[in-house]
Amino acid sequence: MIYHSTRSRDVRASGREAVLEGLAADGGLFVTDALVEGAELPQSVRIDPASLAGGDYKATARRVLGALLDDFTAEEIAGAVEGAYSGTFSSPLVTPVTALGELRMLELWHGPTAAFKDVALRMLPQLMSRALAGTDRRLMIATATSGDTGKAALEGFRDVPGIGISVFYPEGGVSAVQELQMATQEGANVSVLAVKGDFDAAQSAVKRLFATPEVKAGLAGLGVTLTSANSINIGRLVPQIVYYFDAWRQLLEAGEIGPDEKVDFTVPTGNFGDVLAGWCARRMGLPVGRLIVASNANDVLTRFLSTGVYDRRRTLEKTISPSMDILVSSNLERCLFWMDGGDAERSAARMRELAEKGFYRIPEALLARLQAEFGYGMADDDVTRASIREAWEKEGRLIDPHTAVARRVALENLTPGRKMIVLSTASPYKFCAAVYEALYGRDEALFADPFAVMDALCRRTGVEPPAPLAGLRGKAVRWRETGEVAAIPEFVLRAARERLGA
Numbered sequence: 087m088i089y090h091s092t093r094s095r096d097v098r099a100s101g102r103e104a105v106l107e108g109l110a111a112d113g114g115l116f117v118t119d120a121l122v123e124g125a126e127l128p129q130s131v132r133i134d135p136a137s138l139a140g141g142d143y144k145a146t147a148r149r150v151l152g153a154l155l156d157d158f159t160a161e162e163i164a165g166a167v168e169g170a171y172s173g174t175f176s177s178p179l180v181t182p183v184t185a186l187g188e189l190r191m192l193e194l195w196h197g198p199t200a201a202f203k204d205v206a207l208r209m210l211p212q213l214m215s216r217a218l219a220g221t222d223r224r225l226m227i228a229t230a231t232s233g234d235t236g237k238a239a240l241e242g243f244r245d246v247p248g249i250g251i252s253v254f255y256p257e258g259g260v261s262a263v264q265e266l267q268m269a270t271q272e273g274a275n276v277s278v279l280a281v282k283g284d285f286d287a288a289q290s291a292v293k294r295l296f297a298t299p300e301v302k303a304g305l306a307g308l309g310v311t312l313t314s315a316n317s318i319n320i321g322r323l324v325p326q327i328v329y330y331f332d333a334w335r336q337l338l339e340a341g342e343i344g345p346d347e348k349v350d351f352t353v354p355t356g357n358f359g360d361v362l363a364g365w366c367a368r369r370m371g372l373p374v375g376r377l378i379v380a381s382n383a384n385d386v387l388t389r390f391l392s393t394g395v396y397d398r399r400r401t402l403e404k405t406i407s408p409s410m411d412i413l414v415s416s417n418l419e420r421c422l423f424w425m426d427g428g429d430a431e432r433s434a435a436r437m438r439e440l441a442e443k444g445f446y447r448i449p450e451a452l453l454a455r456l457q458a459e460f461g462y463g464m465a466d467d468d469v470t471r472a473s474i475r476e477a478w479e480k481e482g483r484l485i486d487p488h489t490a491v492a493r494r495v496a497l498e499n500l501t502p503g504r505k506m507i508v509l510s511t512a513s514p515y516k517f518c519a520a521v522y523e524a525l526y527g528r529d530e531a532l533f534a535d536p537f538a539v540m541d542a543l544c545r546r547t548g549v550e551p552p553a554p555l556a557g558l559r560g561k562a563v564r565w566r567e568t569g570e571v572a573a574i575p576e577f578v579l580r581a582a583r584e585r586l587g588a
């Protein structure tokens with residue numbers, strides 16, 4: 087299967103190359119024409135969902151990965167799946183489906199860092215190291231994070247041979263638990279810098295690294311190529327398709343749905359990565375009814391889906407669901423490519439408009455097709471807190487703010503007689519201060535110490551925190567360095583020299 091850029095069919099790569107490069111050379115995202123809507127779906131990409139019955143998460147993963155990354159051998163895929171999901175998730179189901187009142191909840195946070203990013207970031211290093219094997223190439227990963235990606239990437243890539251990783255997070259811009267998770271990161275090949283600036287500043291600085299000749303030359307001198315672990319990498323999108331199929335399989339095996347029965351999904355999203363994976367699952371044959379896009383107060387995506395105008399000319403609001411605080415939703419570019427006939431020129435033109443004017447408008451006919459497939463809704467912080475309270479008081483479930491956004495939007499978008507699955511993207515303990523406040527009000531003295539909040543939430547609810555978060559308490563802080571955004575290039579070069587070896 088050939089991948090090419092969303093902006094040009096001439097910028098091509100194999101699946102292995104696309105995983106190693108992350109972003110296409112022209113700034114576009116790697117896509118395959120196999121998923122273009124309206125075109126015939128190749129048999130090799132179709133998955134008969136009923137055939138998954140009797141299997142398990144790993145079997146589902148082998149099917150999905152094998153279909154879309156077909157230049158990896160079956161042995162490589164099987165090895166990658168074992169490496170990613172053996173002994174790393176605390177649930178034997180990896181991503182279990184449980185009840186949330188009348189809804190179902192797909193729990194994606196039983197991995198080592200307690201957020202859904204683990205599902206893909208356990209797999210990406212497995213794919214990258216297999217793609218590197220037999221070459222003399224080495225990789226340096228630079229990643230900006232608003233909190234969850236950074237920790238999951240550090241944990242996923244720690245001590246992977248031939249790969250180094252630097253993570254940049256905005257100083258004061260992540261939750262106390264998230265900061266501790268990164269500050270205590272172990273591993274010989276990792277490095278972390280808190281930058282003075284917001285996430286957008288860190289993200290732009292990291293993107294600029296790819297276009298900075300001195301950085302490229304400096305790394306090339308060490309025999310190292312720069313790449314990214316952000317959700318633009320096709321190696322992150324593909325592993326996320328797996329849990330849609332597997333959630334459906336779990337409902338089928340539980341007798342909750344019949345063999346061809348459609349289910350709906352509601353997804354709390356910012357970068358459109360997670361919900362796009364659901365769209366891919368449907369294209370590949372999963373009986374999905376509607377995909378509901380749930381936004382917080384930064385509702386760029388829901389406005390786009392209601393008006394057809396994508397407009398980033400507004401200021402970012404800080405919310406209690408910070409992992410969705412984003413104005414430029416990278417993966418939407420892929421979705422529009424696939425839904426707009428696979429037209430790379432139109433795709434490139436939209437992205438040029440966005441860069442130059444700050445907005446673009448899609449034609450009515452395309453908007454109508456999007457609205458037929460995607461529902462949408464928004465929950466601001468007050469509504470999110472109310473959703474956390476209702477889930478706890480009426481349904482006996484403790485949920486994190488991102489899940490709470492999706493829960494509320496899901497309840498507004500139910501189709502009678504159809505099961506609705508909410509994607510639960512983080513453990514409530516990752517955002518324990520916001521959860522505690524929603525249930526019991528603010529307590530400034532308590533909030534000064536993240537472990538005191540964890541303890542108090544556990545005492546009052548009886549719900550235990552995940553072991554990796556509780557275990558942060560005894561860990562030594564390894565990373566205290568802070569720096570200007572302008573220091574990022576030198577930091578990456580130094581990290582490559584010192585941590586990747588010559």
Ligand SMILES: *Cc1c(COP(=O)(O)O)cnc(C)c1O
Nearest residue numbers: 234355356357359360409511512
């Ligand atoms: C990253 C993240 C999201 C949003 O994921 P997208 O890829 O933007 O769809 C939602 N919730 C949590 C907890 C996250 O970490």
